[in-house]
Amino acid sequence: MNPTVLAPIDQLLAIMARLRDPQGGCPWDVKQNFASVAPYTIEEAYEVADAIDRGDFDDLREELGDLLLQVVFHARMAEEAGHFAFNDVVAAICDKMIRRHPHVFGDAEVRDAAAQTIAWEAQKRDEKGLKQDDSVLAGISSGMPEWLRAVKLQKRAASVGFEWPDAAPILDKLEEEIAEVRAELARTDLSPETRQERLQDEIGDVLFVALNLARTSGVDPSAALRCANRKFEWRFRWMEQQAARQRTALQDLDLSAQEQLWREAKENQ
Incomplete structure (x- = not known):
């Protein structure tokens, strides 16, 4: 069959x-499985989010295609294994x-988007057969x-009202x-293993609360972190460029000189 004469999705x-x-396909594609493709699926979803964040609709079109390809890839492997096909995914x-x-x-009637979210989560738990776990956290x-x-x-x-x-x-x-x-960093009475475990626990609490702050402030933490990453990357590259103009490498500068470049990068961003 010539795929070029088909409708786009069938193509x-x-x-x-x-x-x-297996006989005439791509060796790389043939050897893949669900586990090996999954990281690419996650990566493509993040690239979609990045294109949206940048407002680049040409890139968004391309990234959505890459993400759709991931769905088609998984569906094809499932069909080969006799589990389901792409049309079953669409129907579901x-x-x-x-x-x-x-x-x-x-x-049915709902008052607003918030009420719809509550109804959605309740129905989701019911559909997944999680009534035996009556926690509001069931099914995450x-x-x-x-x-x-x-x-x-x-x-x-x-x-359920448990909210700042x-x-x-x-x-x-x-x-x-x-x-x-x-306090944990200042302790000297712990073994290295115990110290690391306690730091992991406490830093986890910091991250959890920071995410709560973002959420309740109406900030998408993923978008906020992407912004911070881009900002850091731009400043660090600027520092490297300035060091090169001084005919030196950034790693050859002491921390004080690097921090001065960082301050200048902030002023120039």
């Missing part, structure tokens, strides 16, 4: 089938969207990035947790 499915053909998400929006496709996957799981845990807790009233007490809590990290 993509045909291309993937050809790539996975169509059914789910209709089922979880009874206020759109049925007679352990397979997602831990920062995202932390935010989801916080949102679920907030849905505003940012002020969260800032106080953040200062408290940082003080506990300082």
Whole structure:
């Protein structure tokens, strides 16, 4: 079959089938499995988010295609194994969207987006057969990035009122947790292993509270971190360039000189 004469989605499915053909396909694609492809799937999702964050719609079109390819790749491997095919994936998400929006496709009513979120989570727990676990935290996957799981845990807790009233007490809590990290760093009576375990615990608390601060302030922590990464990268590259103009390498400058360049980078950004 010539894939170029098919509708776009059928063309993509045909291309993937050809790539996975053990007889004439691509050796790299043929040897992949669900576990080996999964990291690429996660990476492509982040690249979609990055294109959105930059407002680059040409790049977004391309990245969405890359992400769609990941879905097609997984679906093809599942079809080869006799589990399900791409059309089953599409049918399942169509059914789910209709089922979880009874206020759109049925007679149910919701007051606002917040009420819909609560209804969505309740229905999600029911669908997954989690009623035996009656915790509001039931069903939050352990397979997602831990920062995202932390935010989801916080949102679920907030849905039953376990929530800070505003940012002020969260800032106080953040200062408290940082003080506990300082205390652990100052201790000299622990073995290296115990010290590391305690630091991991306390720094985890700092990160958890920081995520809570971002969430309750209406800031997407992933977008905020991407922004911080870009800012750091720009400043650090600027420092390298300035060092090169001085006919030296950044690593050959002492910390004081590097910090001076960092301050200059901030002023020039």
